[in-house]
Amino acid sequence: MTQRLAAWTQHTQRSALQDMLEITSGPEYISFGLGLPNAACFPTEQLALSANEVLLRQSNPLQYAPSFEPLKRQIQELMSRRGVTCSTSQIFLTAGAQQGIQLLARLLLDPGGTVMTEEVTYTGFLQILEPFQPRILTVPTDPVTGIDVDRLETILQKEERPACLYVIPSGHNPLGYTLSREKRQRLARLAAEYEVPLIEDDPYGFLAYDDLELPAVKSFQSDGVYYVGSFSKILAPGLRLGWIVADEAIIEKLSIVKEAADINTATLTQRIAADFLAKDAFELHLRHLLLEYKSRRDCMLEHLSAQLDGIGAWTTPSNGMFIWVRLPAHLDAMTLFQESIATEKVTFFPGNVFAAGQNGNASSSFRLNFSFNDPGKIEEGVARLSRLVKRHL
Ligand SMILES: Cc1ncc(COP(=O)(O)O)c(C=O)c1O
Structure with a gap:
């Protein structure tokens, strides 16, 4: 029998790049491709102690359950570090940021509606949009200064009001920029003035390496910023595990779409995280993580400078896990990627993968992840990459 699938699935396909990245996961490859944290930095032993504590001493950690209040209180405290004052009733737990964005998209967007995002953005958001087959309004963006808020305002003046605007203000994926305080304020003001719901995706807000933890956009405008x-x-x-901070009226609606999606966020991991966060171990862990990732970032930057100075340009991200590299315009990053798989065995994401709508063109750029590999691998990987680029000049 032929498969009768929904119409939108006809336009979707697994990207050849994803297949390629799976094939290239062997030890001979150095991966700067996926946005993976470093597994050696996971606080495995402390989480094991917390898991033991939760499983053996708490009542019903394996049962369906409403969101765990102690965890919400801990998130409330974390949010105050992002400049956001909220009550625990404004916090909604999710199975990661990906689910957070997806639930919000389901609440805000009608099929065939209009959404707004940058010309180059997180592919996970674009995947979420697919079933809605929306019209995507794109805003120009820059790897250093971020979303162009002047153009954003012009588009808002001219076009229909979009169902939502999606942004990643800190440690942008893939560009790596962190938006200035002024632009954050303007974004918040524009969202309010034009009544456009703003989704602030902030998985990298706490990963700030240069003592510059800028407040969340939501800290400047609570209403309408998710x-x-x-x-x-x-x-x-x-x-x-992730969370959304939103108005209470929205939380009620979110709980309806969440229940339909997966009933509740995993009871067990909520409690393990809450137990871990209740100990001093979290502060120590975060400090260690920041030092480790900062040194990996600096290591990658140092080797890029040593190898590609005068050939390419790249960002110095203050947050997150990614460096965006721009090559001379005649070089095609997808061609380089394909050749790299066969010869140098180093992986990265060609820029066009992140292009939204019709306008995004990042064909001579690529994204490098710096959190996953240790400094020795970073040095070797950048050397291989540079050999590849130089062959094409
Ligand atoms: C910008 C952005 N949003 C969301 C996610 C998904 O995060 P989570 O693991 O919390 O679902 C990622 C993961 O890489 C990301 O880079």
């Missing part, structure tokens, strides 16, 4: 947070990058993605 903050999405995650424990994936500051604790471990395998916990599948």
Whole structure:
């Protein structure tokens, strides 16, 4: 029998790049491709102690359950570090930021509606949009200064009001920029003035390496800004834990779409995370993580400078896990990627993968992840990459 699938699935396909990245996961490859945290930095032993404590001493950690209040109080405290004052009733737990964005998209967007995002953005958001087959309004963006808020305002003046605007103000994936305080304020003001719901995706907000933890956009405008947070990058993605901060009226609606999606966020990992966060271990862990990732970032930057100075340009990210490299315009990053798989055996994401709508063109750029590999691998990987680029000049 032929498969009768929904119409939107006809346009979707697994990207050849994903297949390629799976094939290239062997030890001979150096991966700068996926946005993976470093597994050696996971606080495995402390989480094991917390798991033991939760499983053996708490009542019903394996049962269906409403969100765990102590964890919500801990998130409330974390949010105050992002400049956001909220009550625990404004915090909604999710299975990671990805689910947070997806639930919000389901609440905000009608099929065939209009959404707004940057010309180059997180592919996970674009995947979420697919079933809605929306019209995507794209805003120009820059790897250093971020979303162009002047153009954003012009588009808002001219076009229909979009169902939502999606942004990643800190440690942008893939560009790596962190938006200035002024632009954050303007974004918040524009969202309010034009009544456009703003999704602030902030998985990298706490990963700030240069003592510059800028407040969340939500701290400047509470109404209509939906903050999405995650424990994936500051604790471990395998916990599948994240959160949304929104008005109470929205939380009620979110609980309806969440129940339909997966009933409740995993009871066990909520409690393990809460036990871990209640101990001093979290502060120590975060400090260690920041030092470790900062030194990996600096290591990658140093070797890029040593190898590609005068050939390419790249960002110095203050947050997150990614460096964006721009090559001379005649070089095609997808061609380089394909050749790299066969010869140098180093992986990265070609820029066009992140292009939204019709306008995004990043064909001579690529994204490098610096959190996953140790400094020795980073040095070797950048050397291989540079050999590849130089062959094409
Ligand atoms: C910008 C952005 N949003 C969301 C996610 C998904 O995070 P989570 O593991 O919390 O679902 C990622 C993961 O890489 C990301 O880079």
